[in-house]
Amino acid sequence: MNSQNKSSGKCDSEKKDLQIRVPYIDFNAQYNEIKEEILKEITCVLEKGSFVLGKELVKFEKNFASYTGTKYALGVANGTDALFLVMKALDIGKGDEVITVPNTFIATAGAIVAAGAKPVFVDVKNDFNINPELIDNVVTKNTKAIIPVHLTGRVADMDSILEIAKKHKLHVIEDAAQSVGARYKGKRAGSFGIAAGFSLHPLKNLNAAGDAGLVTTNSGELHEKLVLLRNHGLKNRDECACWGYNSRLDCLQAVIANVKLKHLDKWTEKIREIANIYKDGLKSFVGKGIISVPVDHPFEEPVYHTFIIQCEKRDELQAFLFEKGIKTKIHYPIPIHLHEAASGLGYKKGDFPVAEQQAKIILSLPIYPEMSDEQVAIVIDEIKSFYGRFTLS
Numbered sequence: 358m359n360s361q362n363k364s365s366g367k368c369d370s371e372k373k374d375l376q377i378r379v380p381y382i383d384f385n386a387q388y389n390e391i392k393e394e395i396l397k398e399i400t401c402v403l404e405k406g407s408f409v410l411g412k413e414l415v416k417f418e419k420n421f422a423s424y425t426g427t428k429y430a431l432g433v434a435n436g437t438d439a440l441f442l443v444m445k446a447l448d449i450g451k452g453d454e455v456i457t458v459p460n461t462f463i464a465t466a467g468a469i470v471a472a473g474a475k476p477v478f479v480d481v482k483n484d485f486n487i488n489p490e491l492i493d494n495v496v497t498k499n500t501k502a503i504i505p506v507h508l509t510g511r512v513a514d515m516d517s518i519l520e521i522a523k524k525h526k527l528h529v530i531e532d533a534a535q536s537v538g539a540r541y542k543g544k545r546a547g548s549f550g551i552a553a554g555f556s557l558h559p560l561k562n563l564n565a566a567g568d569a570g571l572v573t574t575n576s577g578e579l580h581e582k583l584v585l586l587r588n589h590g591l592k593n594r595d596e597c598a599c600w601g602y603n604s605r606l607d608c609l610q611a612v613i614a615n616v617k618l619k620h621l622d623k624w625t626e627k628i629r630e631i632a633n634i635y636k637d638g639l640k641s642f643v644g645k646g647i648i649s650v651p652v653d654h655p656f657e658e659p660v661y662h663t664f665i666i667q668c669e670k671r672d673e674l675q676a677f678l679f680e681k682g683i684k685t686k687i688h689y690p691i692p693i694h695l696h697e698a699a700s701g702l703g704y705k706k707g708d709f710p711v712a713e714q715q716a717k718i719i720l721s722l723p724i725y726p727e728m729s730d731e732q733v734a735i736v737i738d739e740i741k742s743f744y745g746r747f748t749l750s
């Protein structure tokens with residue numbers, strides 16, 4: 358610690374944050390809003406000493422199932438494990454292929470590989486979700502499942518996906534990590550396929566204080582298998598029915614997420630309001646074709662886990678906003694098939710033109726319920742100020 362830091366009592370990263378006018382996320386603001394509720398629940402778990410597979414977990418699972426409109430929800434260690442365990446429970450493994458998208462977080466493909474299967478990618482549409490028209494082309498005799506990712510908090514085109522899956526007798530496993538609460542034709546994300554995986558990672562709309570995840574399903578049989586798989590295959594304390602894993606959601610995380618679940622719809626409403634303010638504030642650039650913003654269809658209610666614009670001069674804009682104290686992110690800069698890890702899958706640059714082009718022009722603006730009107734206005738004004746400096750094509 359240098360002398361300056363000693364005197365101010367701030368570490369370097371805290372000092373840098375002081376200049377940030379709009380952080381990408383504000384964990385403190387959310388915590389302060391619900392601090393008392395959270396601390397009360399945590400204290401209760403600590404006092405009871407019931408940390409693993411306790412009543413609090415069961416309570417949260419019931420609430421989550423009811424929230425998503427599914428029969429069962431099962432807490433697991435994280436969203437990646439949720440997808441992995443579902444594939445294991447469905448006997449998907451060596452020699453099998455699972456269709457998904459190349460523009461998702463690496464974990465979707467990672468879970469497929471961890472299960473022993475091969476990820477097969479399909480390009481996406483302008484809304485960042487899988488293009489169902491391209492799925493037929495990649496189905497082979499080895500295909501076992503489709504994992505549509507409801508990226509950005511928008512549910513994929515489930516009518517078309519379910520129809521294709523039925524035609525080829527494939528499982529549909531939703532990657533709902535980014536879409537808790539989102540609706541498509543009135544139904545919530547996580548209630549369409551044989552099962553869905555959710556993440557409660559701190560950056561997600563519904564989050565825990567660390568890693569956590571859930572599987573939802575309407576299948577009693579699948580639920581039973583997953584109950585075993587997440588806990589070493591144990592039927593009870595002493596008898597093991599099958600080889601399994603240690604992937605339980607602990608009670609401390611469950612009570613935190615359970616408190617937040619009560620606030621989720623209110624928070625989502627606020628996020629959707631901010632999305633509309635962004636859309637309105639940026640519409641002159643949308644009209645000129647400089648920026649494109651997400652478009653909602655009447656049949657869907659996305660939850661805007663991310664608000665992603667596609668824009669000209671993306672890298673310069675991001676650097677400019679950073680200079681002005683606004684943090685943005687890119688979800689995701691490298692499509693999965695172009696990562697070193699994926700080199701054995703046989704893909705090359707140019708295989709997924711839409712996803713590859715999007716990776717070059719996407720920018721995620723800050724969006725969270727605790728953002729003030731002033732902060733939203735700052736982001737819009739600085740984007741206007743950036744493009745005001747150029748005569749763009």
Ligand SMILES: Cc1ncc(COP(=O)(O)O)c(C=O)c1O
Pocket residue numbers: 435436437438461462464465506532534535555556557558568569570
């Ligand atoms: C689309 C998607 N799939 C899967 C995951 C994996 O979730 P987790 O980080 O909880 O393992 C994430 C979250 O990071 C995600 O965004």
